[in-house]
Amino acid sequence: MPSGAMDLTKKEKRIVLFLLGIPLFLTAFLMFPHYEEFSAPGEIVEVTELGIQGHVHVTYVYGGTTKNYLEKLLVWGRLAEVDVHFQPVSQEEAIREEEIEEEVGSAIQQWGIANALEVSGYAAEEADAFEAKFEEIEEKAAKYQGSSFGLMVAIGLVEEERNIDFSQAGQYRIAGTGTIEQDGSVGSIAAVRDKVETAERSDIDYFFIPEDKEDYPGEGMSNQEEAEQYVKEHQLRVKLVPVASLDEALAFLETLP
Amino acid sequence: MTAKSIGIGKFLFIFLCVGIVLSFLLALCSLAYAIDPEWFLDYVETVEIGISILSIFLLIVTFALFFIWIFRVHRDFKQISDSYPVTPWGALARILIPIYNLVGLWTIYRDMAHFLIARESKELRSQGWKLKSMIPYYYFPIFVQNILNRIIFRSDERLAILEIVAFGVDIFLNMMYIRMVVLISKGIVAANEEKALQLSQQVEAAELQEPQ
Numbered sequence: 221m222p223s224g225a226m227d228l229t230k231k232e233k234r235i236v237l238f239l240l241g242i243p244l245f246l247t248a249f250l251m252f253p254h255y256e257e258f259s260a261p262g263e264i265v266e267v268t269e270l271g272i273q274g275h276v277h278v279t280y281v282y283g284g285t286t287k288n289y290l291e292k293l294l295v296w297g298r299l300a301e302v303d304v305h306f307q308p309v310s311q312e313e314a315i316r317e318e319e320i321e322e323e324v325g326s327a328i329q330q331w332g333i334a335n336a337l338e339v340s341g342y343a344a345e346e347a348d349a350f351e352a353k354f355e356e357i358e359e360k361a362a363k364y365q366g367s368s369f370g371l372m373v374a375i376g377l378v379e380e381e382r383n384i385d386f387s388q389a390g391q392y393r394i395a396g397t398g399t400i401e402q403d404g405s406v407g408s409i410a411a412v413r414d415k416v417e418t419a420e421r422s423d424i425d426y427f428f429i430p431e432d433k434e435d436y437p438g439e440g441m442s443n444q445e446e447a448e449q450y451v452k453e454h455q456l457r458v459k460l461v462p463v464a465s466l467d468e469a470l471a472f473l474e475t476l477p
Numbered sequence: 478m479t480a481k482s483i484g485i486g487k488f489l490f491i492f493l494c495v496g497i498v499l500s501f502l503l504a505l506c507s508l509a510y511a512i513d514p515e516w517f518l519d520y521v522e523t524v525e526i527g528i529s530i531l532s533i534f535l536l537i538v539t540f541a542l543f544f545i546w547i548f549r550v551h552r553d554f555k556q557i558s559d560s561y562p563v564t565p566w567g568a569l570a571r572i573l574i575p576i577y578n579l580v581g582l583w584t585i586y587r588d589m590a591h592f593l594i595a596r597e598s599k600e601l602r603s604q605g606w607k608l609k610s611m612i613p614y615y616y617f618p619i620f621v622q623n624i625l626n627r628i629i630f631r632s633d634e635r636l637a638i639l640e641i642v643a644f645g646v647d648i649f650l651n652m653m654y655i656r657m658v659v660l661i662s663k664g665i666v667a668a669n670e671e672k673a674l675q676l677s678q679q680v681e682a683a684e685l686q687e688p689q
Contacts, residue, residue, distance in 0.1 A: 226490045226659065236491050239542075243534030251527050290530060 250290035255314040258295055258303035259283045261417040264395045264424065267376030270369075271356035274376025275387035277395035277424070278369035281414040284316045303417075325365060332367025332399055333357050339404040339466050340377035353377075368409035370400030371428060373468050375473070386473040394473070395419050396428025396461070398443075404466045406430045412443040413450045420456045428469055428477075429461035467474075480669055482549035486662040488548050490655060492539040497651045499532045504644035511637035517621065544569060545583070550661055554592060557668050582619065586612050593664045598671050604664045608657065615653040619679055622646045 228236065262281040267274040282299055286292040286306070296304060298340045309317075337354055357373065372395065379386060386394055397415045399407035408430050409415070419427040429447045436442030443447070453459055463469040506525040510517040517525075551565040563571070563585065571581025586608060593605030625643040629636055 226487050228487055228491075228661075232484060232487055237490055239488060239492070239538055240495065240535075243538060246534050247527060250530055290526070342684055452503040466639075 223413070228459075250293070251288050253311060254286075254288055254292070255309050255311050256286050256292055256306040257283070257309050257314075258286060258292075258299075258304055258306045259414050260299045260302045261414045261421060262302075264418060264422040267372060267379075270360045270373065270376070271353070272373065272376035274378055274379035275385050275390075275394070276372050276375050276379065277373040277393070277422075279395050279397050279415045279418050280364055280369070281418060283365075283409050283411055283414075285309065285317060286316070321365065326362075328367050329361060329365070330354075330358060332370040333361065333373065335373035335400045335402050336370050336377060338402065339400055340374045340381060342377040342381050367399050368397050368407075368415075371398040371406050371430075371463075371466065371469060372396050374400045375428075375469060376441075378466075378470060386476070388476065392425045392476060393423055394426050394428075395422070395424045398428060398430040398463070400466060406432075406463055406465055406469070408432045408436055408438065408443045412447050416447050416458065416460070417457065418451050420454075420458045424458050425474075426461050427458050428461050428463055431464040431468075433462075480553045480662075480665045482546055482553050482665060483662055485542060485546040485549055486658050489539070489542045490658050492535065492542055493651045493658070495535060496539060497648050497655075499528055499535065500644045500651065502528050503532065504641050504648075507637045507640040507644065508645045510635065531671070538589070541624075544572070545660070547572065549589050550589070550665065553665050554589070557665070557672050558592070561588075561592055583612060583616050586615075589661060589664070593668070595646040596668060596671060598667060601667050601671065604660050604667070608664070611653060611657060611660075614634060615650065615657065618646050618650050618653070622650060 236433065260282040262279070264277040264279050266277050270278070282302070282304070284293055284295075292306065296306075333354055335355075337350060342350065342353060361369070362408055375386065375394075375396075376386065386392070397409050399409060401407055406428075412429065416427060416429075430443045432442045433444045436444075448462075450456070451458065461469070461472055463472065503525065506517070506521050506528065509521045547568050548565045551561070551563055551568040554561040554628035555564065568585055570577070571585045572578055586635070590605045590612070593601050593608065594606070596602060622643065625639060625646060629639055630641060
């Protein structure tokens with residue numbers, strides 16, 4: 221490489237260092253460890269996409285943890301249209317969440333699917349059919365995280381098992397959220413506001429939420445209080461249906477005109 | 478007369494050199510992915526993201542420097558000779574206007590080469606010929622680079638081997654640019670000296686002709 225023509229004076233060296241410093245500084249800033257949880261409204265999916273011959277919908281939202289400003293910027297860019305919100309978390313908390321998800325995430329989902337199959341009474345006398353359905357749902361639900369679809373999966377399985385259409389040939393759009401426990405009770409979930417917002421945007425008529433005002437296990441507002449407040453504040457059209465158990469949800473659906 | 482493009486040319490030279498280093502590191506990252514994707518995810522992915530971001534910012538600064546440099550180069554050529562056929566703004570138009578730049582990216586360097594070839598000095602003519610001979614080696618790889626990048630970005634899967642080829646083309650292109658920046662900078666300095674010499678000779682001749 222020729223050197224003479226490209227030799228730098230002291231002033232030029234300072235300018236070059238400054239110019240090189242700009243990209244370096246911006247990169248360091250974007251890659252600097254900074255943890256934030258994010259959540260944004262997602263979409264509703266008919267239970268048929270999980271291999272269940274039902275007519276109700278499960279609700280999923282976008283969520284996760286960003287580890288630096290670059291990831292935050294990318295998430296913000298990807299989800300800008302759906303109003304994504306961020307909440308700072310400590311590095312320890314974020315790593316712990318990630319480890320939990322890695323270690324027991326799929327187990328929690330399997331547990332939710334098994335509960336839904338059991339409480340819905342699906343193929344109660346046929347172990348093979350039960351097993352086959354479990355595997356089918358598990359495979360198709362692999363792209364989602366968590367078990368908050370438990371209640372709606374259970375309702376869908378009841379529709380399939382009893383050959384019922386709770387949507388009454390598409391007259392009603394029904395969705396919901398909530399885990400399903402072994403005794404058929406409905407458990408609390410995360411990001412309820414975003415799920416209600418998702419339902420509203422998807423023109424859902426009735427949206428099941430956990431009835432957990434009295435026994436919310438977390439801190440702060442229960443799912444029920446938060447969802448009801450959100451609907452009131454934003455004057456949403458969707459009708460919330462708080463339920464404590466699968467039986468309550470089925471009873472409500474059976475009373476629809 | 479001072480050549481304003483020389484200083485910027487030096488900065489551009491350094492940024493292109495840094496670009497080569499970063500492209501080489503990114504090629505190594507792609508190679509790591511091609512050999513062992515799991516090892517890559519555990520140890521290399523974060524480093525690769527950092528280098529990629531740095532490359533993007535560096536590329537933005539490099540482009541800015543390049544546009545300023547090409548503008549100043551043309552202003553210098555115009556100062557050396559009014560007959561130089563491209564104005565500074567015209568040069569930018571040749572590079573920036575889509576479709577037009579298909580021709581412009583070739584002719585802009587061809588005109589510089591012809592300008593140097595037409596000079597009296599043997600050294601300048603030699604640099605002009607060198608510059609002219611380099612044009613195809615820089616011009617066609619631009620299209621190859623473009624096509625490779627499109628294939629890579631549109632693919633659902635990561636095409637590590639193709640990425641390595643694309644980084645190879647990047648490195649080659651940066652080397653071509655470096656060579657051209659050096660040739661053009663040297664050409665401007667020599668052409669300036671030639672013009673200064675001509676002017677002093679004219680002054681001397683005029684002094685000799687003056688009546689005593």
